[in-house]
Amino acid sequence: MTFTSPVAREFTIPEELTSVPLCTFMLNECYGRQPLCNSLPPFVCGLSSRSFSALEQKQRTDRLARALAARLRWDPNEGSEYEKVVVSYTYNTIDVMTLHWAVHMLNGVSSPANASYAIPELAHQLNDSGATAIFTCLPLLQNAREAAAMAGIDAANIFVIDLPVRFTGDISSDSGFSTLEELVHDGELRSTLPSLRWDVDQGQRQTAFLCYSSGTSGLPKGVRVSHYNVIANVLQLAAAEATGREALGPQHRDVGLGLMPQSHIYALVIICHAGAYRGDSVIVLPKYSFQSMVASIEQFRINTIYLVPPIISDLTQQNAEVREYDLKSVRKVVTGAAPLGKGLADDLIKIHPSWRLCQGYGLTETATVVTWTLEDDICHGSAGVPIPGTTCRLVDDGGKVVTGNNEPGELLVSSPSVTLGYHNNRKATNESFVFRDGRRWLRTGDIAVFSTSSSGRQHMWIVDRLKELIKVKGLQVAPAELEALLLAHPDVNDAAVIGTPDDRAGEYPKAFIVLSSSGRKKKNEARKHIRAFVEDRVARHKWLRGGIEFIEAIPRNPSGKILRRELRSRGTVGRCAVQTKL
Template structure:
């Protein structure tokens, strides 16, 4: 029998995200509670200000751009406190939000815009050039590319989102309600093993359910009142809002539960420590490379991080040694969680009480779900037996956009999502993830598709064949993309030529896709009879190779 969650289950409200957040009767905090704050400018939004700004933006979309139900707004930006109001303003108008990585090149962004069918783009001035070029490539009018944030540049004739809010006659427009279990709230893009990213279709009900799941999982440990200064818990947001981890766990959880979210545009260790100390941050969502810095960097010793009561780490497993190193140094406990874009994202987390007794586990199954581990023959396995994790619940996505084959391969007829992750469950209901069936490389929480890099590298004039794998780097607690290259005649197989390939690819892809694991030469790429790259053979080879210097980028 599939495992059910041991957490209590309250009914999931049958409403769209706007109704869930802004039409509720049980809000435990006041309308003037500051929810989002920029620690650098001290600009902030209260609950009431987010609501009012979102309504005005949604009205402006309808008045200015004839916004229709299902229209897609792309968000191409680093973290910004304007993001929540723009997100829910899009939903107010019946639209769908599709966040894109601001590190994307013009071509990478253009693919997402075209695939999603985006009608408009919101960005910041730092990214306006790429946003406009990508918009032109896919036929989005340049007056549908607007900016948010504090920066202005008179050399670009581009509207700020606040001008959309002030569109004449917009106040006569009314909210478009969404069908919670059918209409999309988000189109997030997850790297596909075949190369191009896949549009993960997440409904309003998916996000409502996952927000409720997270709230139940934290078991009342987090509060909108009390704590240092009586302001309740404060969460530092440096994980990207364009990723589902940031979208749900940070943006939605803070608004629903009344936590203050201190918003960093991007991670910087010194800035991070300073803000934790000055703002008395109490809870942190992190990824393993951040945990490594907290365990080892001398910068950390300059600051008082004692207000942090708990950290939650996701995206990749943590070792016992790393968890204990941080606790011994800072006395901050770290619990682990697990999730995927396709599950909105969080499916498991460790209870606060077991952070130091179940290190290595991703925790127990959150409420409203069922899970089981399956053999390669798709037979259900018993506790302790290793297989692929399948999950079913209201947080499981609707499918992949424009990709019926991918959807059919990922979702079973009875609603289970095949995660592609391998592991087991112990007798006490703790889940463990030990490996991946998927070929995706995870670099600091970002997914990198080997096939995408291979496709680009094969266009290099000096490369005959290539295979890309992830190699684990212990010092950084992450996988690094490495290319095994069969050179064409005339390539001298020198270190300079390796670096030239690394640099060549680096100019064509987002930063997280660069070959930080370097380049290795091969005479032949190992392949199966059907021509499929045998990546596991290369992984064994990587383990056997003497530790060589990584490519310097």
Template sequence: MVIKSVFDDVDIPTSSIYDFLFAGLGEADRARTAIIDGPTGAATTYGELVAQVDKAAGGFAARGFGLGDVVALHCPNTPAFAVVFHGLIRLGVTVTTVNALASGEEVAKQLSDSGARALITVSPLLAAATAGADGAGLAASDVVVLDGADGHDSFADVLAQAGPVPEVSFDPATHLAVLPYSSGTTGRPKGVMLTHRNLVANVVQNTSLGLHRDDVIPAVLPFFHIYGMTVLLNLALHTRATLVTLPRFDLEQYLGVIATHRATYLFVAPPIALALAKHPLVDSVDMSSVRAILSGAAPFDEKLAAAVSARLPGCRVLQGYGMTEMSPVSHVIPFDREDISSGSIGLLLPNMTAKIVDPATGQEIEQPAEGVSAPGELLCEGPNIMTGYLGNEAATAETIEPDGFLHTGDIVTVDSHGAFYVVDRLKELIKYKGYQVPPAELEALLIAHPQIADAAVIGVPDDEAGELPKAFVVRAPGSELTADDVMTYVAEKVAPYKKVRLVEFIDAVPKSAAGKILRKDLRLA
């Protein structure tokens, strides 16, 4: 049974993301504040932002960047991110966004896999950036350091070269705008091919969030992650709201921004929601301006939602759901639907359909006329679904069915009103503080250690982090490897959020006859 959205379909403009966001900018909107740099308070109007984006496009064009190129952007949330990101995309460049916490090895893998011809970064991230560039065979001249560093061009150098922005022509339905990396339902990170139409569609589909032009939004969720890219950066700019950028999450600074700028709409992941619900600092700050909080990127418990509501009376607490492969949002609790439980992931967005499939039998589960359906895996279809994984037809075929429905790996139910609930997970992916941690990546790293004969990694529940990566390790004969040795070894090679937090030594990793790790058995151990 195909489940349809309760919303009417919306029109999706046939345009590039640049034209969609900026071509219709009127004179009155040009004077509105688009972005405020949280740490400094420096403000950029919409008119200034478009001028800076255009100049950046002219500068990058003068350096030879253009249609069909892939360029990596390795930068925390700053106003410069928005300028560089949209300047490159205007030229028809495909931007692959790199996690600001990525290690040099991880940067190198993404640069090599994506075919990036250049890397744009900032000086605080330069060590990982240069290690990654070296590993991918890029020269120092291919690395632009926005705020300047010896041996590299700066953003000022790029802008000094700026000439007219060349005319570019491409089909928004097929031309790749961005190439973020995701582990999907399992496995190692893969390049997710998202077109201009995918990004435009998901912004238009999210109108039920109730965002409006007078909203002030602290942007602490990273723009390099598709949640921050679409729901904060692009949706806020399309709405002509005001973003206040923060390069990292520091609770005291975050609360200060909310109070100083009278923030109205908070987009968070569950760890931030937990802090808002429980941390004593919250009581010392005036949060009365906040009218809505939306949590996404990881499961959001109904009890936690209730605790946030109790702490911030009068504030709507919403939940959304999605995946990088869906640009990313597929479901959300609409701002005006107070009848939907905050424990629900919400309703299907406009223009989307879904199926719920019994993972054991493959049979489709019907939406009930009353009550709640039986559980099954959620599959989604719509204009925001990726075109596939870069250079990986096998993984694409495993994820997207011939009829266009994408496997999410999550087990859900749906009620008679169209509200969906996540009840379990098929996929092996670990969610640590909203970040994706693929077990296969950590397992490959562990097995490469000469004193480890075999290994498996699972997520174990944690109140603060959501899940903690736990490694089950089989020592090689004669090894006296300790848990600290294992954790240190991994920590030196991965981004901080991918660290192994717990280690248990076992005699053998349980596996099926086909050699698949039996993670369920490990969870019961």
């Protein structure tokens, strides 16, 4: 049995779009996007109010591409896209999409990196992606310089993106590195770029983004997101939201909150690409601050706020502070990237009864949305219904297709937005991306059920997961990555990592460690050293805030697989069910 969208059943994507670069799709009006002159400024800085019109952004993108072509000696129609990889390692900025699309104009690949990455993690992405250049911001410049040196990237290919002084504070702006703004001005004097010469269906085959996802084991894996993947999901999401938008009238332009990290697929596709395509405006904040968020909602009269459950929790717990601000402009809350319990959803709606709370489900590997809440069929706790053009299937442990409602099974997804696979990792690609019944499916590793809502539509609920990812405030942590790191410590003989529940973060990593003989003699010291060892080498969300517990042996099955269920059963340790993964 398959589950498909209850809306826009005749949905199709024009065949010509399989051969169109993403930058062309987004910056030209002939593919259905809102006319540039009728669009709101696509991205507005929530701290400085700096912005550019849609027409100005198109011009700036072209000029930046010209400057990069000259600086990096790139010809748009020569060489592989993997010879033109640019990593962006920065806090949120109004210029990130301009950079992405400029790289695409040069037939290159843009690879966003998490701003919370420690130097070794960033160096891994630079090395694995084969990056030639990196764009960063002043607060992250030192990390970027050290990681670039480790990856063999010339210092001349490090560029700085401006952030508002209100955010950077006293950090000197005279870094000695060329800035994005200087490149844009330089590009004005450069020759016009030749048009891209693409073969038929090249957009389906060519990587636009290398987005690094933790996966289930080892270091983060690069997910190859094609131009067509993003184009398809933007159109799928537009079709899913069409009824709700039509009710607002043809002149409606949305103002959304751009708080989610732009390196995350949630922000990259749903907020940035889909928003700009509709002609909406996104109010960009460099990173999360509760006061900046509510102040921006009031100042810019934001209609849609894109959040994750820990921030929703803040909105319910800081109600007195919230009352100081006028949030009447908010019409809709979209949540994803982490679990959202029905209790928290009910708490938010109790405080703000006029807000429509919508959830979604997606992964980096589906770039992005698989299911979405329709505004006329809100069912708190569900991840919504399949969006147009997407087919879902559930299979049991034996691979047999689940045929009824309320029967759990691993979720498989077939959609034009299902990505090309993992970069430099054929084994992982073959395990996750499979062909069945003449179609290509993604094995999500999540256990889902479909259940009929009061409207008669089949909603999806994520009830468990096969993958062992730990979700910390919407960010993914692969236990195997931390386990490999812990085993490199001289006081550790064996280790296992699981997620332990936290009301605000969702989960935190907790380590179970078998100490070496030297470690047993100094348990308290060993605990401190191990904690510091981890914190020096990985991003903050991977720190062992769930604790370190010393045990005699890690429980394993005969083949050596860690029995995490036994570890979770110790004391109060447990797992949270995932509701959304956007």
